[in-house]
Amino acid sequence: MSEVNRPPPLRPLKCGNPDCAIARGGRCARAAEHPQPELTCPDLAREDPAAAPPPSPSTQAMSPGATVDPGTPAPWSGRHLDPGGLYDLMQHTPARLIGVLGPYNAGKTTLLTSIFLQVASDRRNHEFPYHFASSRTLHSWRQLIDRARAWSGKPTDEIVAHTPTAEEAGFLHLGLRPTSRSDDRHIDVLLSDLAGEWITDWAVRAQELSRQRLAFLRRCDGFVVLADSAELMGQKAGQMDATLAAILRRLGDLPPPATAHQRGLALVFSKFDLVVEQVSPPAADQRRQQIAWGALGRRAPRLFRAVEMTSSAGNATDVFAVSAFPRPLAQAQPIEVLAPLRFLMEHADARPRWPRPAYPVTRGSSSFLALRRPQETP
Amino acid sequence: MPDLDKMHERLRNLWNRWDLDVNAESTAMYRRALEITATWLDRGARDPATVLEGAQILQIDPENPGARTRGAVERLARELGTVWAGIERKLPWMQALVLASWPDSGAGAFALLPLMAPALAEQGYRGRLMQKKDVLEWWTGATQAGLEGPGGMNLAGVPESMEVAISAGPIVWFDLVAKVSICKHSIHSEKGQENSNQGVFSNVRDAIASVNAILDGLASHMGFQIPAHSTRQPDMTRLTQAVNNSWKFSDYADALLNMLTWQTSVIGTIWLTSNIRPAVNPRLASDLEFLSARRATPNVPFHQVADALIGILDWIDAHLQFLVFQQPILLSAWAAQRSLIQERWTRSAAQQELLFWGQARYCHGLGKPYRRMKSNPDQILFWAAFEAAQRAACLPGCESLVEPVTAYLCEVLHQLGLPTDDPQQARSLHAWLTGLQAVLSDAPKLSGQLGALLQRDALGLPVSWLRAQGAAADMTQAMARTGLDLDLKLDLGQWASWIFRECLLDLRLAQEPWS
Numbered sequence: 014m015s016e017v018n019r020p021p022p023l024r025p026l027k028c029g030n031p032d033c034a035i036a037r038g039g040r041c042a043r044a045a046e047h048p049q050p051e052l053t054c055p056d057l058a059r060e061d062p063a064a065a066p067p068p069s070p071s072t073q074a075m076s077p078g079a080t081v082d083p084g085t086p087a088p089w090s091g092r093h094l095d096p097g098g099l100y101d102l103m104q105h106t107p108a109r110l111i112g113v114l115g116p117y118n119a120g121k122t123t124l125l126t127s128i129f130l131q132v133a134s135d136r137r138n139h140e141f142p143y144h145f146a147s148s149r150t151l152h153s154w155r156q157l158i159d160r161a162r163a164w165s166g167k168p169t170d171e172i173v174a175h176t177p178t179a180e181e182a183g184f185l186h187l188g189l190r191p192t193s194r195s196d197d198r199h200i201d202v203l204l205s206d207l208a209g210e211w212i213t214d215w216a217v218r219a220q221e222l223s224r225q226r227l228a229f230l231r232r233c234d235g236f237v238v239l240a241d242s243a244e245l246m247g248q249k250a251g252q253m254d255a256t257l258a259a260i261l262r263r264l265g266d267l268p269p270p271a272t273a274h275q276r277g278l279a280l281v282f283s284k285f286d287l288v289v290e291q292v293s294p295p296a297a298d299q300r301r302q303q304i305a306w307g308a309l310g311r312r313a314p315r316l317f318r319a320v321e322m323t324s325s326a327g328n329a330t331d332v333f334a335v336s337a338f339p340r341p342l343a344q345a346q347p348i349e350v351l352a353p354l355r356f357l358m359e360h361a362d363a364r365p366r367w368p369r370p371a372y373p374v375t376r377g378s379s380s381f382l383a384l385r386r387p388q389e390t391p
Numbered sequence: 392m393p394d395l396d397k398m399h400e401r402l403r404n405l406w407n408r409w410d411l412d413v414n415a416e417s418t419a420m421y422r423r424a425l426e427i428t429a430t431w432l433d434r435g436a437r438d439p440a441t442v443l444e445g446a447q448i449l450q451i452d453p454e455n456p457g458a459r460t461r462g463a464v465e466r467l468a469r470e471l472g473t474v475w476a477g478i479e480r481k482l483p484w485m486q487a488l489v490l491a492s493w494p495d496s497g498a499g500a501f502a503l504l505p506l507m508a509p510a511l512a513e514q515g516y517r518g519r520l521m522q523k524k525d526v527l528e529w530w531t532g533a534t535q536a537g538l539e540g541p542g543g544m545n546l547a548g549v550p551e552s553m554e555v556a557i558s559a560g561p562i563v564w565f566d567l568v569a570k571v572s573i574c575k576h577s578i579h580s581e582k583g584q585e586n587s588n589q590g591v592f593s594n595v596r597d598a599i600a601s602v603n604a605i606l607d608g609l610a611s612h613m614g615f616q617i618p619a620h621s622t623r624q625p626d627m628t629r630l631t632q633a634v635n636n637s638w639k640f641s642d643y644a645d646a647l648l649n650m651l652t653w654q655t656s657v658i659g660t661i662w663l664t665s666n667i668r669p670a671v672n673p674r675l676a677s678d679l680e681f682l683s684a685r686r687a688t689p690n691v692p693f694h695q696v697a698d699a700l701i702g703i704l705d706w707i708d709a710h711l712q713f714l715v716f717q718q719p720i721l722l723s724a725w726a727a728q729r730s731l732i733q734e735r736w737t738r739s740a741a742q743q744e745l746l747f748w749g750q751a752r753y754c755h756g757l758g759k760p761y762r763r764m765k766s767n768p769d770q771i772l773f774w775a776a777f778e779a780a781q782r783a784a785c786l787p788g789c790e791s792l793v794e795p796v797t798a799y800l801c802e803v804l805h806q807l808g809l810p811t812d813d814p815q816q817a818r819s820l821h822a823w824l825t826g827l828q829a830v831l832s833d834a835p836k837l838s839g840q841l842g843a844l845l846q847r848d849a850l851g852l853p854v855s856w857l858r859a860q861g862a863a864a865d866m867t868q869a870m871a872r873t874g875l876d877l878d879l880k881l882d883l884g885q886w887a888s889w890i891f892r893e894c895l896l897d898l899r900l901a902q903e904p905w906s
Contacts, residue, residue: 034460039460040460040465042477042480043476043477044472100412103410103412104411104412104481104483104484105453105480105481105482105483106453106454106482106483107453107454107483107519107521193878195821195870195876195877195878196876196878197455197456197870198452198454198455198456199454199455199456200454232410271408271409271410271521274520362518363518363520364517364518365517365518366514366516366517367511367514367515367516367517367523367527368514368527369512369513369514370511370512370527370530370531370534371531
């Protein structure tokens with residue numbers, strides 16, 4: 014515990030720790046370390062900011078014996094969560110982890126940006142049963158949106174920057190609340206934002222580094238696999254088909270989730286606005302059939318076989334046609350970007366009622382009085 | 392002290408199943424946290440508040456807002472704060488600790504667990520796929536432990552046979568004494584028959600054997616000096632043969648007289664040495680002489696000797712009972728047996744009270760029959776459940792009888808014409824609570840004990856929360872305070888069962904000094 018008495022706190026009380034309830038009249042989140050938080054807790058905003066040290070990372074306070082380094086930046090910086098931040102969040106609540114996968118330039122980050130824009134907008138989408146509640150990676154989302162707003166509209170220009178390969182795996186966070194009035198849970202959804210090169214390496218080449226980078230996949234509650242429609246209709250269709258099939262096969266090999274609920278897998282044909290004149294998206298009940306996708310389906314036979322294979326392995330699968338940014342942001346709405354997420358959340362957030370417990374039946378109970386007989390004396 | 396290794400093993404299994412990241416360097420901390428949690432839970436044997444808080448921690452959905460600031464969580468977090476700061480922010484970890492440390496025995500206040508989590512019994516929870524299986528297994532196991540609590544004294548059953556083990560093996564004193572009475576009565580009822588009534592005579596043989604056993608017991612366990620009986624074994628063999636072959640009196644009279652003479656003289660000796668001088672039956676000598684005179688008479692009818700036999704056995708019975716019941720150790724054993732008999736009688740009286748209430752269908756609280764309240768089904772539901780709980784609370788081990796009593800309650804409601812099983816009549820928990828709120832104005836107040844517990848946290852106890860708040864209850868706060876899904880659909884029978892459990896919890900907490 015800190016023995017340093019700090020400057021008096023600002024009134025009304027304000028605390029930088031997201032888990033602290035002292036400002037609302039509740040208990041300090043670090044009460045175990047600071048029995049008198051108004052005197053000693055470093056997270057409280059104080060009258061002389063120059064004299065008060067910066068807030069300490071609350072994660073380091075969780076482990077006993079850990080020393081608090083005032084110079085360490087707060088873990089909740091608003092940027093992408095690293096694997097440490099991911100696992101830390103998953104200790105607090107049963108967060109839903111969604112793996113967003115696909116080859117280079119498939120449109121993974123673009124899809125995530127579009128999803129965030131749809132969810133976080135004020136408009137209530139009656140097809141998506143959640144609304145936006147919070148995010149721990151707001152800064153990252155903001156950067157992606159700013160970049161997307163600046164897009165010129167030309168297909169050759171990048172909508173968002175390519176995810177760099179040099180950094181650690183990053184995860185974006187969405188806090189959702191169900192739209193049902195009787196359900197006020199706060200659900201943490203974590204979406205992976207990885208470089209396509211990593212994913213291809215993991216799927217196609219058995220490398221230890223790739224395996225370590227994507228070790229989180231076994232804990233995922235669902236997967237989105239993006240396939241670039243325009244590439245599949247182009248010259249490199251065969252290569253793209255093989256890579257995507259390899260990704261799906263590797264996903265099918267993953268062990269089932271710990272909860273034994275069904276894991277969802279959404280195959281998303283991205284940039285569909287570029288091929289819509291050649292391919293019509295099929296009806297919902299035919300989406301998993303290769304033949305229903307016409308020319309696109311004919312160019313991805315291995316992909317659709319892999320879809321069937323992952324479905325046989327116990328994953329719930331479906332196929333979607335999506336266009337995240339058909340036009341610049343101010344000119345058009347995205348098409349069907351929430352459909353894959355809705356599908357995955359149906360499985361990741363499945364909430365069947367608990368069954369009635371089986372009550373023990375006492376041996377020899379034949380009457381109201383003799384419902385419990387004593388044990389026989391030996 | 393609970394087995395820490397076993398708890399650690401349980402915790403490890405929970406980590407794996409719940410996908411919680413383990414820090415290998417913190418093993419000592421985990422063990423210390425387990426020890427603290429187990430010590431905290433151990434208090435539950437005498438403190439219902441601890442059991443309730445432990446059960447509430449396991450019922451919390453970590454995704455519900457305000458989960459980490461609930462009273463039950465704060466309470467345990469304070470205990471664990473010295474070794475694990477911030478544990479309340481890792482609710483799945485806290486729940487794993489409680490599950491791993493829950494005691495295996497259902498003693499004391501742990502027996503009240505089936506009453507403390509009605510939502511678990513009525514499918515009140517959803518989702519939590521990672522934890523569901525383990526929480527349901529805990530619930531079933533803890534309920535079973537409550538049924539098989541130590542000693543059986545607080546449970547539904549009463550030992551059927553009254554055995555008293557004194558030193559070297561049990562001697563069924565009272566059954567033995569009873570056999571003499573049985574024999575007497577059977578001779579009396581059958582004495583009009585011709586002799587060689589095998590059934591009657593086998594009772595005589597058994598009575599004689601019982602008296603022998605009692606006398607042997609008095610000798611070996613009480614230190615009485617008893618003269619030896621040199622022909623005892625041959626005499627008993629002859630009596631047994633007489634029974635098996637339906638001999639006439641003259642054939643077994645010698646053996647019978649030898650046994651009776653020896654037994655009466657031993658009993659007389661014990662009386663004298665014990666300085667006890669009860670009234671002596673002057674007929675004993677004449678009865679023995681009568682039998683002795685008849686033993687050489689061929690074909691003597693049984694009824695002629697029956698009266699004498701009855702007289703002798705009567706003397707033996709009276710003196711033996713007096714002797715037996717005078718022994719201090721037997722008196723204390725008798726006191727224990729009497730308390731068991733008393734418990735059985737109490738149970739029987741309480742059962743009858745419940746059954747009579749169910750048949751009469753009269754609401755004592757409002758002073759009118761339930762059928763005159765049919766215009767207000769919510770009122771019937773509450774009062775029927777409450778009055779059933781009042782009567783069930785008098786049953787020893789009532790916590791183990793929740794299921795059959797709620798079934799009986801539903802039958803009573805069904806007889807009143809209420810649709811207990813109709814799924815069309817299912818309503819949401821919110822609707823049921825709203826209906827209940829309207830009828831609580833003249834309901835009995837909640838006891839102080841449960842009211843104090845609910846001040847900290849009302850998780851999982853909506854009926855008690857409503858009773859505590861009364862008419863001022865803010866239903867918009869119901870979901871936050873109770874932590875329940877108010878859209879949960881319950882039929883009338885399920886709702887009646889829920890009210891019953893909570894009312895019974897209130898009455899049981901008020902009944903005894905727990906600490």
